[in-house]
Amino acid sequence: MIATEHPVNDFIRAAESALTDPAAVSQRDMLARATPLLRQHAVAEFGEFEALRQHLKRVRRHTLENLDHYLPRFELEAIRNGNQVHFADSGDEMNAIVLDICRQHGARRIAKGKSMVTEETELAAALQRERMEVVETDLGEYIIQLAGEKPAHIVGPARHKTIAQIRQLFLDHHKLGSRELDSAESLVAEARQIMRKHFLEAEVGIIGANALIAENGYSMLVTNEGNGDLCANLPRTLIVCTTFDRILPRGEDAAALQRLLARSATGQRQTCYTSYYSGPRREVEGSGPVETHIILLDNHRSDLLDGPFHEMLDCIRCGACLNHCPIFAAAGGQAYGSVYPGPMGSVLAPLLESLETHAALPDACTSCGRCEEVCPASIPLPGLLRELRREKSQRGIGSSRWRLGLRLHAWLACHPALYRWATGLAIRSLNWLGRRRGVFHRLPFASGWTGQRDFPSPQRGTFMQQYAARERHREHEQ
Structure with missing residues (x-):
């Protein structure tokens, strides 16, 4: 068993609470900047x-x-x-x-x-x-x-x-x-x-x-x-x-x-x-x-030896993935409700206890890949977290509204023309609505973002639209 301090699926609430203490946030930010530099110097010196x-x-x-x-x-x-x-x-x-x-x-x-x-x-x-x-x-x-x-x-x-x-x-x-x-x-x-x-x-x-x-x-x-x-x-x-x-x-x-x-x-x-x-x-x-x-x-x-998560047994418990993880730096280790926090804990806790108990942890990842880059055991942590998210979806664990949103996004992504039209419409609408202030303090279905920070008003046009316009301009100049 793994000791757990928080109720089931309480990572989000615990992380939100951790972000309300400015002194603790400042200390975590300082450690997040300092500890990677120590490792970087030691690794470079070793050669x-x-x-x-x-x-x-x-x-x-x-x-x-x-x-x-x-x-x-x-x-x-x-x-x-x-x-x-x-x-x-x-x-x-x-x-x-x-x-x-x-x-x-x-x-x-x-x-x-x-x-x-x-x-x-x-x-x-x-x-x-x-x-x-x-x-x-x-x-x-x-x-x-x-x-x-x-x-x-x-x-x-x-x-x-x-x-x-x-x-x-x-x-x-x-x-x-x-x-x-x-x-x-x-x-x-x-x-x-x-x-x-x-x-x-x-x-x-x-x-x-x-x-x-x-x-x-x-x-x-x-x-x-x-x-x-x-x-x-x-x-x-x-x-x-x-x-x-x-x-x-x-x-x-x-x-x-x-x-x-x-x-x-x-x-x-x-x-x-x-x-x-x-x-x-x-x-x-x-x-x-x-x-x-x-x-x-x-x-x-x-149980992990012959399964898709067998590489977690290679972990040497160094904590490098924690020191380089932006989620860990922001929320702090105690928000995870597990003995093992950070990226390695977000994989281990669901495996050693249950995915139902720690359903929020596989989503505690920005997919930046820093954890895999610095892991001395070369464990593909982002890939293992994605595998846990896939398993969570298959088993119907977590918010039904969230799962429905992901299914709709997946369906839309499988129809490129419709996807480009819908995202283009959304970008133009947000650009028009936010043109005066330049940011949004509140957005429907995005309180998780706007609760901590403002959402920048997007520029006119999607990336693909801007890229296509740039290519046309370049061809015209030639």
């Missing part, structure tokens, strides 16, 4: 990004097409390393496995690293219902946990929060007396102070994985804070929650993925911490977990 992207695409395709070989190989090697490997068909089953492990060890305190999979299954809430103390140790996730919100971005969960808002959260939740907390540095220092206690007292650590390596049974995790290593090495029991599509054949494939991931996600050459976990500590080792578990979640992913 071999495209070749590596195509290489990793072939590796991922090969791995998923031969999962019957690589999945048992990973399981065998992981068990040889001392891990216990579990398979979960659904989010509820994964949560139940984690809960059972915690109960076996009498654990009440859990230190949790950043993991989109555990967000997907709402693991923290499931453990808290059993009166376990679960603390998110990634700073962004911790801020969101204090705020009682869902992440706004898969890489930067709290990127929508201002320093002032974070300061107030810390003052409200950390009973440390009077203090200024007037800078980002002071906020980070206080978070470290609070987090240290949780790391030292936790009986169970929970982390995710960016890659699973079939040849040796290792898991790879990349972070910028080091909290993943503390979650993995300080508690006596470690649980790695991930999905089977993270499997890669060799260690060098995981290293290649890391080189693409860091540049695409944050514009870094590499993340601050790249860690490989083999299993529980050995007798000669003085630190590390005594017991380790790896849980591989399915949650409808196996």
Whole structure:
């Protein structure tokens, strides 16, 4: 299952609400301008990004097409390393496995690293219902946990929060007396102070994985804070929650993925911490977990393997498509009502939960194609969104008025002469009606546009009419 904050088909309403906060809109605009520049610089500096992207695409395709070989190989090697490997068909089953492990060890305190999979299954809430103390140790996730919100971005969960808002959260939740907390540095220092206690007292650590390596049974995790290593090495029991599509054949494939991931996600050459976990500590080792578990979640992913959406399994969760999407920049991640926002979430959420629940998301796209251009996995996101829209239309999901309008447009487009006559009439009429003001503040059937901006009065004549007139003028001059 995917956690959802909004009722069915509520993306439009949530996006409209997000646009009413000028400060939040300004912050999203600033991030939308800055983050693509960081990626652009990192990719240009690397020089071999495209070749590596195509290489990793072939590796991922090969791995998923031969999962019957690589999945048992990973399981065998992981068990040889001392891990216990579990398979979960659904989010509820994964949560139940984690809960059972915690109960076996009498654990009440859990230190949790950043993991989109555990967000997907709402693991923290499931453990808290059993009166376990679960603390998110990634700073962004911790801020969101204090705020009682869902992440706004898969890489930067709290990127929508201002320093002032974070300061107030810390003052409200950390009973440390009077203090200024007037800078980002002071906020980070206080978070470290609070987090240290949780790391030292936790009986169970929970982390995710960016890659699973079939040849040796290792898991790879990349972070910028080091909290993943503390979650993995300080508690006596470690649980790695991930999905089977993270499997890669060799260690060098995981290293290649890391080189693409860091540049695409944050514009870094590499993340601050790249860690490989083999299993529980050995007798000669003085630190590390005594017991380790790896849980591989399915949650409808196996249904995608041979279908038209199989390329979504190549996604490396970098967030580049979010950073370049004009819809995401305008509406913000929380408007999507899904753990996975932006273009990748607009495909994943309907597939992993239901198209009925997230019927509006396939339409949250301008078809500009920027998401596909920057995706390190070369996933054809605009095409997949169009496929979902086609499926939605076939199944009669969504507004009947909207579907009728699309059918009428399709019929008209199949009759070129009639189409040119009708559009020409509409253009001339709008030009005549708007000739004084130059814009329309309101238009019938277009409140979605005019609710946020004025509609420019069109010039006289359609594009084809103006083009034909220009060609006639050119021929006359010759």
